[in-house]
Amino acid sequence: MKEDTPPPSSPPPLPVFKMPRVHKQEYWSFVRLVAPSTEMPPGQTAWKTTDAELAYCLKCKTTFKYRSGSSASIRKHMNHEHPHELGSVGREAAVKRMKNALASKRKSSAVIFSPTKRTKKINPAEEEMATRALIEWIAKCLRPLSIVEDEELRFFITLVQTMHGIYELPSRRTITERMQAHAQQLRSLLKEKNAEEVDFYSLTTDMWTSRTTDSYIALTIHFMTDFFELRSYTLEVASFCGKHTEVRIRRKLRDLMYTWG
Numbered sequence: 319m320k321e322d323t324p325p326p327s328s329p330p331p332l333p334v335f336k337m338p339r340v341h342k343q344e345y346w347s348f349v350r351l352v353a354p355s356t357e358m359p360p361g362q363t364a365w366k367t368t369d370a371e372l373a374y375c376l377k378c379k380t381t382f383k384y385r386s387g388s389s390a391s392i393r394k395h396m397n398h399e400h401p402h403e404l405g406s407v408g409r410e411a412a413v414k415r416m417k418n419a420l421a422s423k424r425k426s427s428a429v430i431f432s433p434t435k436r437t438k439k440i441n442p443a444e445e446e447m448a449t450r451a452l453i454e455w456i457a458k459c460l461r462p463l464s465i466v467e468d469e470e471l472r473f474f475i476t477l478v479q480t481m482h483g484i485y486e487l488p489s490r491r492t493i494t495e496r497m498q499a500h501a502q503q504l505r506s507l508l509k510e511k512n513a514e515e516v517d518f519y520s521l522t523t524d525m526w527t528s529r530t531t532d533s534y535i536a537l538t539i540h541f542m543t544d545f546f547e548l549r550s551y552t553l554e555v556a557s558f559c560g561k562h563t564e565v566r567i568r569r570k571l572r573d574l575m576y577t578w579g
Contacts, residue, residue, distance in 0.1 A: 332356060334374050335365045345392050348377040348400065351384060377403065402510065508551060509578065516541045523571060525558065533558040535567070537574045553578055 334350035351370035358365065373384035373392060378399055384391055396403075440448070456465065465471060478485050488496070512519075519541040527533045535558045540550045554574050560566055 333365075335370075337367060345389060345396050348375050348403070349392055349395070350374050350376065352381065375399070402506070508553070512539070513579070515543075518542075521575070525562065525567070533562070535570055535574075537571065537578075 333353040333356060335353060337346050337349070337351055350373070351365070351367060352372035352374050353365045354369050354371065368386045370384055370386065372381055373395075374381050375395060380395070380399070382391055382395055452466070455461065456463065516539075519539050522538045522540065524536045524538075525533065535554075535556055536552055537554045537556075538550055538552045540548065543549060554577070556570070556574060558566075558570060
């Protein structure tokens with residue numbers, strides 16, 4: 319009897335192996351190359367990319383064609399079948415590359431260079447002027463003194479210092495648009511994370527009124543990871559109009575929870 323051909327969604331009947339020296343890791347996070355047979359040719363100790371004619375996705379258990387020297391089929395599969403995972407892995411890879419670059423720069427700054435390669439340090443007068451400007455900003459804008467210990471602020475300053483040109487702060491309109499777009503991306507990622515990883519959770523809420531008498535309500539989720547680590551995420555901070563009655567608060571919280579599923 320003729321053996322049936324396995325469907326595309328079945329596991330590959332042959333061994334799979336990782337693609338070496340990947341340029342864009344995000345496209346190969348779930349993809350492996352399929353070996354042409356169960357036994358290697360004589361004298362060969364590892365499979366090569368030129369040996370493979372098929373690729374296999376660990377995420378959706380799909381086998382598709384692969385041509386050596388081209389990742390077009392890999393990109394097509396990931397963009398079409400796993401756009402959310404691709405975006406998430408891509409962002410994580412970009413952040414990792416950035417942090418590695420900054421860590422490398424911080425590490426290299428401690429190394430003694432020759433005078434021609436040594437990073438130029440500002441003189442005492444410039445340092446005093448910068449520190450005075452920092453003090454005035456903290457005082458005039460009522461910023462906490464601990465802001466100089468803020469890791470994200472230090473990360474931002476270090477990032478700017480690694481650039482080879484002048485960075486101009488964006489306008490309020492631009493930063494607002496970018497912030498809203500970034501918030502939407504984080505909402506989508508958090509919804510996926512909650513749906514996949516969170517089985518039990520608790521919700522807390524808080525309300526306050528600003529100095530301009532604008533009222534707000536916040537909704538925060540709390541849960542434990544599989545490693546018993548507490549996680550808390552603020553899901554929403556929404557404006558609250560009208561009186562703070564029980565009925566209105568209950569209705570607002572219900573709407574916020576409905577938004578998050």
